Amino acid sequence: MSETDAPSAQPTLVGGIDLGGTKIEAIVTDAEHHVLGSARHPTPTEGGPADVANAMAAALTEAAKAASVEPSQLRGVGVGSPGVVDAAAGTVSHADNLPGWSASFPLAAALKSALGTKVALGNDVGVATAAEFELGAGRPYHSLLGVFWGTGIGGGLILDSKPWHGRGGAGEIGHMVIREGGRRCPCGRRGCLEAYAGRAAMEARARRLHDRGVKTRLFELAQEHDRDRLTSGIWERALEHGDRLATKLIDRAVDALGTGIASAVNLLDVEAVVIGGGLGVRFGEPYRARIVAAMLPHLFNDSRPPAVLLAALGDLGGAYGATLLID
Amino acid sequence: MSETDAPSAQPTLVGGIDLGGTKIEAIVTDAEHHVLGSARHPTPTEGGPADVANAMAAALTEAAKAASVEPSQLRGVGVGSPGVVDAAAGTVSHADNLPGWSASFPLAAALKSALGTKVALGNDVGVATAAEFELGAGRPYHSLLGVFWGTGIGGGLILDSKPWHGRGGAGEIGHMVIREGGRRCPCGRRGCLEAYAGRAAMEARARRLHDRGVKTRLFELAQEHDRDRLTSGIWERALEHGDRLATKLIDRAVDALGTGIASAVNLLDVEAVVIGGGLGVRFGEPYRARIVAAMLPHLFNDSRPPAVLLAALGDLGGAYGATLLID
Numbered sequence: 001m002s003e004t005d006a007p008s009a010q011p012t013l014v015g016g017i018d019l020g021g022t023k024i025e026a027i028v029t030d031a032e033h034h035v036l037g038s039a040r041h042p043t044p045t046e047g048g049p050a051d052v053a054n055a056m057a058a059a060l061t062e063a064a065k066a067a068s069v070e071p072s073q074l075r076g077v078g079v080g081s082p083g084v085v086d087a088a089a090g091t092v093s094h095a096d097n098l099p100g101w102s103a104s105f106p107l108a109a110a111l112k113s114a115l116g117t118k119v120a121l122g123n124d125v126g127v128a129t130a131a132e133f134e135l136g137a138g139r140p141y142h143s144l145l146g147v148f149w150g151t152g153i154g155g156g157l158i159l160d161s162k163p164w165h166g167r168g169g170a171g172e173i174g175h176m177v178i179r180e181g182g183r184r185c186p187c188g189r190r191g192c193l194e195a196y197a198g199r200a201a202m203e204a205r206a207r208r209l210h211d212r213g214v215k216t217r218l219f220e221l222a223q224e225h226d227r228d229r230l231t232s233g234i235w236e237r238a239l240e241h242g243d244r245l246a247t248k249l250i251d252r253a254v255d256a257l258g259t260g261i262a263s264a265v266n267l268l269d270v271e272a273v274v275i276g277g278g279l280g281v282r283f284g285e286p287y288r289a290r291i292v293a294a295m296l297p298h299l300f301n302d303s304r305p306p307a308v309l310l311a312a313l314g315d316l317g318g319a320y321g322a323t324l325l326i327d
Numbered sequence: 328m329s330e331t332d333a334p335s336a337q338p339t340l341v342g343g344i345d346l347g348g349t350k351i352e353a354i355v356t357d358a359e360h361h362v363l364g365s366a367r368h369p370t371p372t373e374g375g376p377a378d379v380a381n382a383m384a385a386a387l388t389e390a391a392k393a394a395s396v397e398p399s400q401l402r403g404v405g406v407g408s409p410g411v412v413d414a415a416a417g418t419v420s421h422a423d424n425l426p427g428w429s430a431s432f433p434l435a436a437a438l439k440s441a442l443g444t445k446v447a448l449g450n451d452v453g454v455a456t457a458a459e460f461e462l463g464a465g466r467p468y469h470s471l472l473g474v475f476w477g478t479g480i481g482g483g484l485i486l487d488s489k490p491w492h493g494r495g496g497a498g499e500i501g502h503m504v505i506r507e508g509g510r511r512c513p514c515g516r517r518g519c520l521e522a523y524a525g526r527a528a529m530e531a532r533a534r535r536l537h538d539r540g541v542k543t544r545l546f547e548l549a550q551e552h553d554r555d556r557l558t559s560g561i562w563e564r565a566l567e568h569g570d571r572l573a574t575k576l577i578d579r580a581v582d583a584l585g586t587g588i589a590s591a592v593n594l595l596d597v598e599a600v601v602i603g604g605g606l607g608v609r610f611g612e613p614y615r616a617r618i619v620a621a622m623l624p625h626l627f628n629d630s631r632p633p634a635v636l637l638a639a640l641g642d643l644g645g646a647y648g649a650t651l652l653i654d
Contacts, residue, residue, distance in 0.1 A: 143493065155594065159486060166470065166596025167631070175627040176590040179507050180582070189625060191586075255507070259518075263503040267482065267591055269493025298516060300502040304494070 013069055014326040015060050015077035015115075018124065018318030019043070019052070021097035021151055022231075025319040026059035028067040028074065033135055033320065037066030043098065049105035052098055057114035072116030078325030079119060080127035080318045081107065087121050097151065120325040125171060127321030128311075129156025130163055132274045135320055136312035141271040145264055146311075147173060148277035149257065150232070152186070153194045155264070174198060178259045196256035199279060202249045203230040209245060216245035232282040254287065258294020261308075266300045276311030284310060340396055341653040342387050342404035342442075345451065345645030346370070346379070348424035348478055349558075352646040353386035355394040355401065360462055360647065364393030370425065376432035379425055384441035399443030405652030406446060407454035407645045408434065414448050424478065447652040452498060454648030455638075456483025457490055459601045462647055463639035468598040472591055473638075474500060475604035476584065477559070479513070480521045482591070501525060505586045523583035526606060529576045530557040536572060543572035559609040581614065585621020588635075593627045603638030611637060 013036065018025040020043060028037040039062035044051045056079070057071075064071045071077070083095030090108025095101040108119040122130075129138075129146030138144040138158065146156035155173030157164040164170055174194035175187055182191030186200050195201050206218050218238050222230055225237075238246035261273055275288055292308045299305055313320050340363065345352040347370060355364040366389035371378045383406070384398075391398045398404070410422030417435025422428040435446040449457075456465075456473030465471040465485065473483035482500030484491040491497055501521035502514060509518030513527050522528050533545050548568075549561050565573035588600055602615055619635045626632055640647050 157594075159491065160489075162487075164486060164595070167598060167633075168596065169628045170594065170596035172593040172596075172627045175593045175625075176503075177505055177586050177625050180505050180586050187627065189627075191625075259504050259507050263590065264594055266499040266502045267484075267497065267594065268491070269495065269497035269499075271494060298502075298504050298518075300499045300514065300516075301496045306494075 011073055011075045013067065013074050014323045015064065015071065015074045015117075016319040016322030016325075017056050017060055017077060017079045018128075018316075018322055019056060019079060019081045019098075020124070020318070021082065022229075024056050024059045025316065026056070026063040027316065027319040027323065028060075028063045028069065029320070029323050033323070035316070037063040037068075038316075038319075039063040039066065046099055048100035049092075049095075049098070049107065050110065052101065053105075053107055053110040053114070057111055060111075060115060070116075074115075074117045076118040076120060076326035077111065077115055078127070078322035079107065079111065079121050080124040080322040081121055082124050085121050085123045090119070090121055092121065118326075122322065122325050123165075123171075124318055125154035125156045126163060126165065127325060128154075128276060128317040129158060129171075129274070129321070130324055131313055131317045131321030132276065132311055133158045133161075134324055136317060137274045137309040138272055141307070143268070143270040144272040144274055145173070145261070145268065145270050145306075146274045146276065147257070147261060147280070149197065149253075149275060149280035150277035151200050152198045153257075153260070154277065157268075157270075159268070159270070173260055173264055176260050176263055178256055178263070193256050193260035197253035197260075199230065199232070199235070202235075202253060206230065206245060206249060214245055217241055217243045218246055232278040235279065236282055254290045255294050257291050258296075259298055261291065262295040262298035265295070265306055266298070269301070270306055272307040272309060274309050274311050276314075276317055281311060281314050338400055338402040340394065340401050341650045342391065342398065342401045342444075343646040343649030343651075344383050344387055344404060344406045345455075345643075345649055346383060346406060346408045346425075347451070347645070348409065349556075351383050351386045352643065353383070353390040354643065354646045354650065355387075355390045355396065356647070356650050360650070362643070364390040364395075365643075365646075366390040366393065373426055375427035376419075376422075376425070376434065377437065379428065380432075380434055380437040380441070384438055387438075387442060397443075401442075401444045403445040403447060403653035404438060404442055405454070405649035406434065406438065406448050407451040407649040408448055409451050412448050412450045417446070417448055419448065445653075449649065449652050450492075451645055452481035452483045453490060453492065454652065455481075455603060455644040456485060456498075456601070456648070457651055458640055458644045458648030459603065459638055460485045460488075461651055463644065464601045464636040465599055468634070470595070470597040471599040471601055472500070472588070472595065472597050473601045473603065474584070474588060474607070476524065476580075476602060476607035477604035478527050479525045480584075480587075481604065484595075484597075486595070486597070500587055500591055503587050503590055505583055505590070520583050520587035524580035524587075526557065526559070526562070529562075529580060533557065533572060533576060541572055544568055544570050545573055559605040562606065563609055581617045582621050584618050585623075586625055588618065589622040589625035592622070592633055593625070596628070597633055599634040599636060601636050601638050603641075603644055608638060608641050
C-alpha cells in the first residue's frame with residue numbers, strides 16, 4: 001500500500017452505541033467528534049442478549065445511514081454496556097436490567113458479525129466519564145469523579161488523566177455506605193448511597209409508602225404519560241406539581257448524594273466532579289447547586305471544594321464515550 | 328571528580344524521622360534499608376515548633392551516633408510530619424496535635440541548619456503508606472489503601488504503583504461519612520469514620536459516658552500506668568480485663584472501620600488494604616480478621632475482596648517511609 005492510499009484505506013468515521021436499560025443510543029462521528037448521524041431505539045424488554053444485540057445493530061445501521069455510510073465502512077464501533085464487561089474477551093455478563101442477560105454473552109462477536117467492522121466494549125459509566133473528560137465538562141482537569149444519577153448511581157474515575165478501573169470494578173460510588181444499617185439497597189446491602197438516591201430505589205420506596213396510604217401523584221402521572229416506571233420526566237413533573245412525597249424523596253436523594261460525593265472527594269481529592277445520568281441531566285443546574293450545598297458540611301478540605309459541574313454531553317455522553325473506545 | 332571517587336563522594340546512608348503526637352522516631356538506614364541506628368524521643372508537649380524541631384534534631388543525631396556517622400555525612404534526612412505539609416516550600420502548618428503549631432513553620436530549613444544535610448518533608452500517613460508499599464506488606468501489589476488506626480484514622484493511597492495525593496489532600500478515609508447525622512467527629516463534622524474509630528474520639532466518648540456514671544476501668548488503668556491519655560496499651564489492657572465499655576467502643580470502632588474501608592474499596596477496587604497505626608499494630612491479627620468480617624457485608628464485589636494485611640513495618644513504618652523521601 002502506498003502512502004497516498006492511506007487516507008481512503010484508513011476510514012475516519014467511527015460508531016458508538018450506548019446500551020441503556022430503556023433505550024439504545026447510536027451515533028456515528030467524524031475525527032473531530034462531530035455527530036454525522038444518530039438513532040435511538042427502545043431496548044428490548046423480552047427475549048435475550050441476541051435480541052438486544054440485533055436491536056443495537058439496527059440502531060447503529062440507522063445512524064450510519066443518516067451519516068451516508070455503511071456500518072462496514074466505519075473504522076470500528078465502540079459500545080458502552082451495563083453489567084460486567086470483559087473488554088478483552090468481548091463479553092458481557094450480569095446485565096441485570098436487560099432481558100435474560102445474566103450469563104456471559106459474546107456481544108462484540110455478535111455485533112462484529114452483524115456490522116462488518118471491529119467492535120470494542122467498555123463499561124457504560126466508564127465510557128461516559130471518559131467522554132466528559134475528553135470532550136465535555138471535565139476537559140480542563142486531570143482528575144475527576146463522574147457521578148451518574150439515574151436508575152442506579154454510577155461512578156467513574158479519571159486520575160492523572162487516565163481512567164482508573166482498579167481490578168476492573170472501581171467506581172461503585174452508589175454502593176459507598178452513607179448510613180450504616182440504613183435502608184435496604186437494590187443490591188441487597190444496607191445503607192448504600194443508591195438505596196437513597198437511585199431512581200429504582202426511590203420508586204420502590206414511593207410504591208411502598210403509597211401502598212401504605214401515603215398520598216402521591218407519582219403513579220397517576222406515570223399512567224397519564226403511559227409510563228410503566230417512574231422516569232426522570234415523571235419525577236420532574238411530580239416536583240412541579242408540588243407532590244409532597246416526591247419532594248421528600250428527592251430532597252433525601254440530594255442529601256445522600258452530597259454525603260456520598262463528599263466522602264469520595266475526602267478520599268481522592270479530585271479536581272472536579274461531573275454530574276450526569278438521567279436525573280442529573282434532567283434536573284440540571286438548580287440540583288447541581290443543591291448537591292454542592294449538601295456536600296459542603298462533609299468536605300474535610302471545605303475551603304477548597306472541587307469544581308462540581310453538570311455533564312456537558314447530556315444524554316449522548318455514553319454514545320460519545322463509546323466512540324472513544326475506537327483508536 | 329574521577330569515577331573512582333564516586334563511592335565516597337556520594338554517601339549512601341540516609342536518615343528518617345517520624346514526627347508523632349507523642350513520640351519522635353528517628354532511624355538511619357543503609358542503601359538496602361537496613362536500620363543501622365535508631366532513637367525514640369518524646370514529642371515536646373510545651374513550647375513551639377522550634378522546640379519540636381530541636382527534639383527531632385536530637386533524636387536524629389542520636390540515631391546517627393548509633394550508626395557511627397555524623398548527621399552531616401548522611402545523604403539527607405526525610406521527615407514524615409502530621410499537619411499540612413508543603414513539601415516544595417519545606418513548611419508544615421496546622422499540626423494541631425503539636426504544641427503551638429498552627430501557623431506555617433519552616434521545618435526543613437530548621438532541621439537542615441541543625442543537621443548539616445538536606446531535608447525532605449512528606450505527610451506522615453503518605454510516607455508510612457509508601458513504606459508499606461516499597462518495603463512492607465504492600466510489596467506484591469500495584470494498588471493499595473493504607474489505613475492507620477490510631478489517634479485519628481489516616482489513609483494513604485498507592486494507585487498504579489504511585490502515591491496518589493490528589494490536589495494534596497487525598498487519603499482522608501477517616502472523614503468519609505459512615506453515618507449521616509451521626510456522632511460528632513473531632514474535626515467538627517458528623518458521622519465520620521474517625522468519630523467512631525479514632526482513639527481520641529473513643530477516649531472523649533468513654534470520658535463522657537464515665538462522667539455520666541457508666542462503669543469502666545479505662546481511666547484507672549491509665550492512672551495506674553501513669554498515662555494522661557488512653558494509649559493503645561491502655562485500651563488493650565482494658566479489653567483483657569473484659570471492661571464492658573472498652574469492649575463496646577472497640578467493637579463499634581471495628582464495625583465502623585469495616586464500613587469505611589469497604590466504601591473506599593467499592594470506589595477504588597484496590598488490590599490490597601494495609602492496616603497500621605498505633606491501635607492497628609498493637610491489636611494485630613485478631614482485629615485484622617474482625618475488620619475483614621465487618622467489611623464483607625458492605626463490599627459490592629464480595630466474591631473477590633482485596634487482600635487485607637497488617638502493616639509489616641509496625642511502629643517504624645513512618646520512619647522507614649521518611650527515609651524513602653531521600654533519592
